[in-house]
Amino acid sequence: MKLNPRTPILLFIAAVSVGLLAFDFDWLTKTLVLMAVLGAICYMIIKLDTQQRQLEELDRLRTGYEKLDKQAKLIIRTDLELHRTQEELDRKLTSLFALQELGQQLRVSLQPDAIYGQLNAQLLTSFGFSQGLVGVCRGTEEVTWQSMIGVHETAAEQVRHHLQASGWIRSLLANPAPRILTLPTTDPNAQKLLELLSASTVAVAAVVPQTGPAGCILLVREGQAGEGRGDTELLGILTTQLSSAVENSALYEEVWGSQRELEQKIHLRTRELAAANEQLTKLNKAKSDFVSAVSHELRTPLAAIKGYASLLHSGQFGPLVAAQAERLGKIEKHADLLAQLINDLLDIARIESGRVTMLQRPIEVKEFLETIVESVKPQIDAKHINLETQLDGITQLVGDPTQLLRVFINLLSNAIKYTPESGTITLALQRDGAQIRAKVQDTGCGIAPEEIPRLFQEFYRTSNAVNEKVKGTGLGLALVKRIVEAHQGKIWITSELGKGSAFHFTLPVEPAKTESA
Secondary structure, eight states: OOOOTHHHHHHHHHHHHHHHHHSOOOHHHHHHHHHHHHHHHHHHHHHHHHHHHHHHHHHHHHHHHHHHHHHHHHHHHHHHHHHHHHHHHHHHHHHHHHHHHHHHHHHTOOSHHHHTTOOOHHHHHHTTOSEEEEEEEETTTEEEEEEEESOOHHHHHHHHHHHHHHTHHHHHHHSOSOEEEESSOSOHHHHHHHHHHTOSEEEEEEEOOSSSOEEEEEEEEOSSSOOTHHHHHHHHHHHHHHHHHHHHHHHHHHHHHHHHHHHHHHHHHHHHHHHHHHHHHHHHHHHHHHHHHHHHHHHHHHHHHHHHHHHHHHTTTSOOOHHHHHHHHHHHHHHHHHHHHHHHHHHHHHHHHTOSBOOOEEEEHHHHHHHHHHHHHHHHHHTTOEEEEEOTTOOEEEEOHHHHHHHHHHHHHHHHHHSOTTOEEEEEEEEETTEEEEEEEOOSSOOOGGGGGGTTSTTOOOOSHHHHHSOOOSOHHHHHHHHHHHTTOOEEEEEETTTEEEEEEEEESSOOSOOBO
């Protein structure tokens, strides 16, 4: 039981009081003595209280100091940990910047083997390593160093020989994940590798791209036992970057090689096509010349046949019986058809060879259409066909009046032939930018889609009931196409079976710069 410090004092007061009462003093003396004793006792009590408070304050200070000491130690430990963490973050940040710089360098590499030579001393230092070897694996048994940083050539050759002799190349390629080799180790191959590099810590990994040569990486860290997981993650990112770069480079090299091969083939085929086109041009010219020559040669005997037939048919050499007159009429009719065929062949040959000059002069549409309608009016009236014209305010055309007249008459005659009685034919003109678009539309039987691309071929005729009854040369549309193209225009067809066909072609609004076809 802890006693109160005042207890002895109270006991002392009690004893003194008893003692004074025992002496025979007068009342005043006893009172004074007693008061002196009481004053001394009060002083002692006050002194003791002060000391007690000081002791308690000292205990509180000691407790506070101990707490502050603990907090200071905790702060120091925390500061050290933060410093180490900051250093680790700085190292990782530097490594990331180095990886980004390496990625920029790898994107401009066009040869797969050269990718492994992109790692240099500056990048290696940024990663926190002092030495490094990066090589290309030739198969699973051989490696060739592409980058040697801080490693002497002799030591690098010894490391290469050790990796090949120990089978490490095969092991790395089979398990390319990054690994950290440190001393001490129980693996004799790892021990030998660390000795050859004079290092206590070596990070090892393989690069195994899907396309392109594989590789291996050895990075040395001096003076520390390695960063463990940090080095493994860094090396994993590095190998992934190298793998992607090798794949991209290999694919680019493959594409570039294929492109070069394709360009060579295209160049070869272009030359062959140019030669073939030149040959076709010569053949086409020879054909045109032959057709022109033959046509000219046919004209003379044909004219004689037609002339003699006309004389006989006129009765100048004596009267004819009905059968004779009929035969002579057929001779004249077929002679006319043959003459038309020869004229068409000659015109096509002349246009193709450039011997026909297409005039470029203004044509008044009103007078031009009157001439056209007058030429086809007998055929229209015979079949009671309704001919509609839609001029859209166009009053003038530009071109060769004679040749364009043949175009419109040929297309209208063709439309009349395929339009049934009481049908409708529309001739329309419409402004379309720097061109005038013309259209001749009928309400006839239409044309099968598969036959449309062949309609402008020479001597081609569609297979329908109308063509079986009405004979023709198959040269009309071919001639029309060449005349339109000689006017720098285009011609095409739209058609629907059972509803009719429309022939569209364009003519320039302004005269062409050159007047030759």
